[in-house]
Amino acid sequence: MKHLKALVMMQLKDKIDFGFTASKQKLISKIVFTVLKFTIVAVVAYLFFYLCSLLHIFNIMGGVPKNAMMVIYGGILLMSLFSCTLGLMKTLYFADDNKILITLPVTGNMIFISRLIVYYVFELKRSIFLTIPIFLAFALLSKVAVINFIWIAFVFILLSALPVLVGAILSIPAMFIYRFLQKVKPVQILCYIALITGVVFVVVKLISLIPENIDLMDSLGVIQNTMQDIFRWCAAYLYPVNRIVDFIVGFAVSAGLGGITYTIADGRVFLYFALFVLALALLFVIAFFLSRPLFISMVSKSFEFEKKTFENNKPNKPLPLVISILKTECSTVLRSGLMVNFIAVYIIVPILIYLINKIFNAIDTRTAGLNMVYAFNLLLILLPILASNAMIATFYSRDGRAAYVKKTVPISPILPITLRLLPTLIASSISLAVSVCIFGNMVEFSALNIALLAISCIALNAGHMIWSASLDLMNPQNETYATSGEMDDNPNERGSTVIAFIVSALIAFFSFVLFTDAVKEPVNLACIKLSLIGIVFLVACLYMYVNKIKVYYNEK
């Protein structure tokens, strides 16, 4: 037991900062922050439930029915299951520290159990900060007895183990799928594309369901019917979740106008809870006898003398200079984990612009309001994309000590430095063009105006990208990246973010002024002026960037 505790603490210290235990002041601030976090979630959940109850969204009688909690808990459980399965798959079968843990004077079983306990602690943390406050808010609204509140807190101590144990079992097929996808790259890429396309399609479909005129009272009947359909479907297909919510919340004792009250003083609550505890024990046994042998066999595999074979070695082909450099720089960017962040931002921004314009369209705006819509659209398009350029302010420092290689290549350093920006520049330009097209179409701009605004946004983004790159070049952090690999507080990153906010805000302000003046003129003039501002900004950034590189790399 002592060994197990030491193992768990060792792994937890790796993931959680226990620095707050060092001083009393830090401990108090940590406790206050924790209580505050819990309270905020509970208050937000209570307000949400109260509003739904007031508007009779879930139920014609008002209040929040238990079925609503089943849907909410089902969603949270699904997310937990997904994250636990993926996390446990990587931790149990692919984590590098397993090779260190196996050398410790403890049994394999203990390492396996310690891994599960660490995940259980994280799951319990998630329950404390998300699921328990939501259920407590529901209990508060349902005016249940005090014992119900204590029961909810107690039940979640055991409930938090459910996604961990199911995740441990599901991690086995997940591991085989993961290995298969790692081996067959085209399938992996296709899967990612299908997943992203599917998610984007569903989100866009959901956003398109937002009506032109949002009138909650008018569509209340439709909402209530849809809710009832969802509840019926969940009750039919999420039977285990339904039973779990039964013993968390209890059973209805009185129902009337304004809500339903629940009690746990019902034999079925304890019956379902006992069955759940049995199921949990069974899941632990299954996880122990299925996942543990696989875990131990994978961890104890020899790796020191493993020979890596490259089956698809391609012979080196001489390429033209620019193509060769472009290929190298593109590979560097695409292989870095940063590209995922960029792609995520570039996909999310057009979707958010579609959503925000759907909401703006539902608001009956006056002329000034319409000008605000134009200005905010530009701000909301530029802000996230420009803020993502903060990662570019770390591009060259991430090379670590290899950064000096650029100085040894017998060509002008401008070429390799600039070509590294190309993949992100192309991807961001596509995202900006799509976002501006969505915005332009929804506010019924002409094609010319849309093109001019797209030019403006692309030029501003390119200018900011170059500015961010020059920040990194002028104040390199190579040594920090070479030693620690990551940097939490990079001044270049911070500077780039501040510039992104200032540039976006200024453009939004100018666009508001220009579009307001354009009432007397054709709107095109405002768009022409905006595109000119963008081009001037790009040229100025480019000029400074080239000069700085010339100064920095000319060592005579």
Added chain:
Amino acid sequence: MKKSVILVICAVYILSVCVVGFFGIKIKQYYETVNVESIVITAVTDEQGNPLEIGETVDEVPVKSVIKIINQTGKVTFKVYYQVNPANATDPTVLLNYNHSNTDITVTKAPGEQAVIVTWNIENLAILPKSFSLTIQNNVNTSIRDTVLLYVVYFPA
């Protein structure tokens, strides 16, 4: 992107909706809807405009009743005055609820005033007394109503 930056961007998104929704919204004149609270039958007069006494018939619920005594055949006219409260109600229009199958009786709204004219064609004095129930109800909320029972009684001169 850092968490703090993501949070600020989210806040800007929410703020934009609030700003446009608050400062950019089209200004509209708001007309307060005043709902009808009650309809009261205030008076019933005969064809000469003489007021008839309103009594109360107690069955399951008390209902106003008016008795008109006649001594010869012909047309009998009642004018039923009603009041819609409050006077500034947005929609003071009323619905008249009565037995439409009775062809001896015609019911019309008096133009320009809150009154209903009931014209009763009495051809056979032998089958009197007869009653006719008229309910005046609110156009929107039909539970707001008042009813009067009109009786015609034959009394030889």
